[in-house]
Amino acid sequence: MTSGIYLTWITMALAGGVILIPLFKPPWAKVNLRAFNDMFRRYWLHILLVFSIYFWKDTFDSLDRIFMANTQLEMTGFVYALEGDMVLWVQQFFEAEWLTISLTHFYVSGYLMVVYISIVYFCYFNDRHMADRISLTVFFIYVLSVPFYLFFNVRVTGDHIPAMETLAYDLTPEINDWFERIDPFTNGMPSLHIGIPFGVWLCLVRWDEDNRWMKYRRFIFGYIIVTAFAIVYLGIHWFVDIIGGMFVAAVAIKLTQRYNTAVWAVLDERTLNARLATIVTRPQRVKWWITTRSQRLWKSLRHPSSHVTGWTIIMVFLLTTSVIVWDMTHRDLPVTGVQAPAEAVAADGWLINLDDRGDEGIVLVVVKLATPDELKVIRHPELTLNSSYDVAGNLVVVSNQTELWVQDLSNLAAEPKVIEVNSPSFVKLAETGLGESIVVLVESGNLRGITPEGDSIIMPKPPISAAKVVNIAVDENKLAVIYEDNTTLVRLGQVGVHGFVDFWLNSTAAPEEDATLASWGYVVDIENATVVDLEINGQWLVATVNVTATDRLILLDIETGESRLLADPKYPAHDPSVGFGVVAWASQWHLNPIQPSEQFVDHEIWYFDLSRNLTEHLTEDLIDQRNPQVSEDHIVWQVVEDGKVIATKVHRRDVELQPYSSTALQLATLILIPLVCFHIWKGNREAFEKASTSNSEHSHQSNVSA
Incomplete structure (x- = not known):
């Protein structure tokens, strides 16, 4: 997709260059088209x-x-x-x-x-x-x-x-x-x-x-x-x-x-x-050239000059740097052992994948992010690809239409706790004010809180008795709830407390941005905006809000009540996640629906560093990547092809070289020590020989003159 303003700039540059030719030409030169x-x-x-x-x-x-x-x-x-x-x-x-x-x-x-x-x-x-x-x-x-x-x-x-x-x-x-x-x-x-x-x-x-x-x-x-x-x-x-x-x-x-x-x-x-004609018509000449050049190269390697050793040092640096750059730009590793991943949830160092294993049915695959090659499998009867589940601390919960299992990940051999449920649309792990784990369910649009033992917990009451929950996010004892009566209003409550505090998400963008969407045939409708996804962590809440024309990413500071657009409001943003000072999302950045470019049709993973107030690309390729999730040391996302999840990738947030990079650095160090030493010695030796030759010639000329 070529920008109109860029075409204008190129036209101005080309025209300016042509117009200025007569001014800058050499005095005797002529200007003509044949040139x-x-x-x-x-x-x-x-x-x-x-x-x-x-x-x-x-x-x-x-x-x-x-x-x-x-x-x-x-x-x-x-x-x-x-x-x-x-x-x-x-x-x-x-x-x-x-x-x-x-x-x-x-x-x-x-x-x-x-x-x-x-x-x-x-x-x-x-x-x-x-x-x-x-x-x-x-x-x-x-x-x-x-x-x-x-x-x-x-x-x-x-x-x-x-x-x-x-x-x-x-x-x-x-x-x-x-x-x-x-x-x-x-x-x-x-x-x-x-x-x-x-x-x-x-x-x-x-x-x-x-x-x-x-x-x-x-x-x-x-x-x-x-x-x-x-x-x-x-x-x-x-x-x-x-x-x-x-x-x-x-x-x-x-x-x-x-x-x-x-x-x-x-x-x-x-x-x-x-020379190209010689290659085609005189192959023997080419063979002779290759032979003589090879012999000359071999001789220079057997008796290297300081020039040769200098270039060798540069090549070692370039090769080592290339290995490190490759490592630093290819740090997302696929989770192995998951045959047909469908959904994934990551939290507190754990990754939980729904995996369709054909004849074995749908299972939960548990991965400890610190060791992503080690898998554990939880088999729950009658799971489907739409089953709800969540993970927090060392607990994982998974539900079908009638039963909820609570499993301790630190002791998978133990029997799970089973609780009767009624077709929950959301299942979330939360905490009481004292830090005790509870399960938050949404059944028939109503909030329900229970302990792992099945005891009921007080939950905030809906603003209107008949209002139904359409979306929910939890963080410890905090609940962020969207009710059907106002789908742009976030109700923030706490486990064990009856009331809510309301926060309005401002999805308004600059008029110029809305005008661009209108020129593409998409009209922004702020009054009927709807929260599509939301996540909460600490003082931050992040949500994607559909304004008819596109989905916009909104960041809300719960402490101040201020919300702001976090990504370009023209382009779709999906699957927000927040935690540990980072907001991550999937974006079709620079997607013009009128002139869609292959480069921008797929989703890329972006993240925003809250402490540095900076937005960064995490991926930039032609692969569709969705559902990023932030954990303490990792960002996890899924690779999608033809609408199906084909892989789950784990990206380490801290900088750590892979073993092959460490090996490359160690080898480079061992090679460079003698190489640099030889280069310095050879350079000084050549300088000495050059000076000796110059002195000999000077003495000879003096003797001849005498």
């Missing part, structure tokens, strides 16, 4: 090298979202400790609506234009000397930035400083949607908006020997100054990010100077076709 055809024929690899960055950026941005969600590896606090509120002062001093609008469009469209014309101009006017160096420099800048984006995450200033606004991101709902799709908001250091143009400017300063590109060099310098102000003013980058951008550009220039000749000796389009 465009020659440009693509002569420089297609240069263009491909630079624009491959956009492909890799999407890949690494997705990886970074998952890496951040799994590790919380963030350096924003250190940057803020260094800078304080300097960026905020800039924004507050200059803030004006006209400036915000202008700089937002400049920030995106101007950057797109500078990136593409900084390679296209030199290719169009057949300046291979500059095209080689600038395209390679831009590529190196991005390569050098990737480690920062993965391991030195710095959030945008508007996400960290409370009074700072992300002016560009929040200019309009459409712009906000586009930024949320393409930007993880954690790639602040270094700023590519500074790094790439600064690298281009350095290339021109260093290698534009006859000043043919003087006008363009001055233009790029002016662009850098305006961009530096824009990215600070708009609430995106820190001042340190600007320094980081200039730093990677300077390093990229050094790398280009060193490797430019070697790279383009291989990738030069003028000789590449000839």
Whole structure:
């Protein structure tokens, strides 16, 4: 799905680049349409090298979202400790609506234009000397930035400083949607908006020997100054990010100077076709080339130079880092031994799965989350896939239409306690005010509380005698109940107490958000909103509320009575769960029902960290994932295919390397110790031999002169 505003920005960038060609061309150059055809024929690899960055950026941005969600590896606090509120002062001093609008469009469209014309101009006017160096420099800048984006995450200033606004991101709902799709908001250091143009400017300063590109060099310098102000003013980058951008550009220039000749000796389009023809027509020549190169490689490995050992050290680092990144982004493990999972409940370190085992019938599979490969099975007569059950502490309860079983998970060999019930629609484990376990049932729309021994417990009375319960959530002795008389009102009560306290869930969104839904043919109806799901934990209650057009996620602070939207109000949110400082849910983020994209049709798992006030992706793929549940050390969810649950996955919330990652780190350490030692010795030895040779030649020349 391509955003209309993005198409506008691209059009502006392309048009601007074409219009400016006569202004920036070398003095003697001519402008004609034929040169465009020659440009693509002569420089297609240069263009491909630079624009491959956009492909890799999407890949690494997705990886970074998952890496951040799994590790919380963030350096924003250190940057803020260094800078304080300097960026905020800039924004507050200059803030004006006209400036915000202008700089937002400049920030995106101007950057797109500078990136593409900084390679296209030199290719169009057949300046291979500059095209080689600038395209390679831009590529190196991005390569050098990737480690920062993965391991030195710095959030945008508007996400960290409370009074700072992300002016560009929040200019309009459409712009906000586009930024949320393409930007993880954690790639602040270094700023590519500074790094790439600064690298281009350095290339021109260093290698534009006859000043043919003087006008363009001055233009790029002016662009850098305006961009530096824009990215600070708009609430995106820190001042340190600007320094980081200039730093990677300077390093990229050094790398280009060193490797430019070697790279383009291989990738030069003028000789590449000839080499491809040789592969097809002269296989013996290819065989000879492979043989000689292999012999040369073997010789260099048998007698490695410091250059070879240096690259070997880099490769060890890259391979080890790749293993760790893979581990940190693939931490959700499937629960084994569950043949056909249907529903799941997780709490207090336990996961309970309803499992359809065919001839064996429906059983409960009990999994201790700390050891997910160890399973226990509870067989209850006459269970169905619609049976109600719950788990809390060391107790699990499961019910059919007539009997409720209470089973002690710490002693599965013991017989369960059996209580007569009447077709309960909800079964929940709760506590009395003294911490004693009880079972809360909803039978024929009425609340009923009983102890595991079957004794009755006082429950809150309905607001209207005939009102029926349509939904319920429990946490210890607290009950959150939805009655049919008002399906947007949450009644909060306690076990053993008769009354309720009412909380209204505010599902109202900004008019612009509702207007977007209306443009898709979906009308928001707040008056007839209905709570679909709700969960409660401590002072927090989270619910999804259907407003006809979509399901919205609402977070309620029970202590203050304030509620707020937690996710984008345009897109469906389902299956909320809250606990241990985290809210988790399944979302079809950025799903446009008029133009549904495969990328957004499936549900992804999101979570909100209440202490950090930050939302993170936990999954980002093409797999439909539902029913997330938060426990103390894990988040559990189910994988759905064709409407059926096919697997249950367990994700550890704490950062812990898998054994294979630990082994990789240990091996890398053992390898690097002798390798680094040899590299240092070899480098000094080569320097000594070079100095000795130089002294010998100098002595010889002195003797000849004498």
